[in-house]
Amino acid sequence: MTQTLQAVRGMNDVLPDQAELWERFEETVRDWLAAYGYRNIRTPLLEHTVLFRRAIGEATDIVEKEMYSFVDDLNGEHLTLRPEATASVVRAAVEHSLLYNGPQRLWYMGPMYRHERPQKGRYRQFHQVGVEALGYAGPDVDGELLLMCARLWDDLGLEGIRLHINSLGSLPERLAHRDALVRYLESRAAELDADSQRRLRTNPLRVLDSKNPEMQPIITGAPRLLDFLGPESIQHFDGVQAILKDAAIPYTVDTRLVRGLDYYNLTVFEWITDRLGAQGTVCGGGRYDGLIEQIGGKPAPAAGFAMGVERLIALMRDEGGGSGTLVDVYVVNQGEAAARSAFRAAELLRDRGFAVIQHCGDASFKSQMKRADASGAAVAVIIGDDEAAAGEAGIKPLREERGQSRIALDRLADAVSDLLYGEESE
Ligand code: ATP
């Protein structure tokens, strides 16, 4: 017996019923990005492994245990399926000297790969929409990024997505805080779980990122990075908050928000909903002023965010965002002459901008009419031997109680237009 094949664990097929919602999401996103003047960039799904090691940081979840890395049999190259796209976008911007033409507002959309334990809202192939504002020091552009997100939730019809922000300050400020944090955590080492003990040695800030409830009291008592910020960092953070206040966007300063990647400084933020259970973060981002230089470019500031498409689509589905009718007309036909006439009728209708499904394959009129109904089309155009011989077609509205009428093929598009939009639109 042949074994049935299945998709790779944690990687999902998006079937047509779902894909319609995805397309609506993508259309909304494209309009939204255009409204802020961001330009699309497309980078490969595969990069040299060293890119992510260098950009994301060795002591991060992603690099330690989530990357799909392999050696290319054919030439021995160490490659990785991208776990995120910021590193790739920065690599591309540096490689092609994009910043020589001034700062760049860029966006991307596509699949990312992380070897995580699959669960609701967490997959091994998932999708992100992200933007990178390269060459901007902020805080104005940080504010823009946050206003953008707020507008997208609105455009998508999503409510109750809350904003958490924090500032990670500058490197010396982080180091001073890190010293204090390590001293504090060492004093409570016996209470740390295994993961946090390991993080204490490799990347102590990440202990604050622990999701283990037992770790929460320890995290709450830890020294706050915010208390180590100097005047410049504070001024930057105040600038971001002033923009949020002007725009009346509510937010919470969350001093424990550190984000999972190493490259952030100053502003970091997450947008969170309560409606997706444990996987409630729909968007995360912040400022990463050191990354461009780290990847070999001329030093330049930058900020960006990435949002989880699957999680946003799950929210859209909860809000009852179904799919609308996709076709206008279903062309029913039977017999050889009728099939030829049906091709003509369908093409004439498409010339006028209608979406048309032409029935293909043998079937009775009755079963074709059932298909027409199930297709969601508003109108059935019906062509049998009689109609074909006369150069005519039958028309029947499918969504209202009205009989079938008959019309010459060259008047068909007008007649369908009348039915769909009313006579007065002529
Ligand atoms: P988490 O703490 O949930 O693992 P993260 O900090 O690893 O999140 P980011 O790298 O900031 O996530 O990615 C930005 C967004 O991408 C997340 O907020 C989330 O919406 C989405 N995302 C991240 N990992 C996954 C995944 N494995 N499956 C689905 N969506 C994901």
Ligand code: MG
């Ligand atoms: Mg993660």
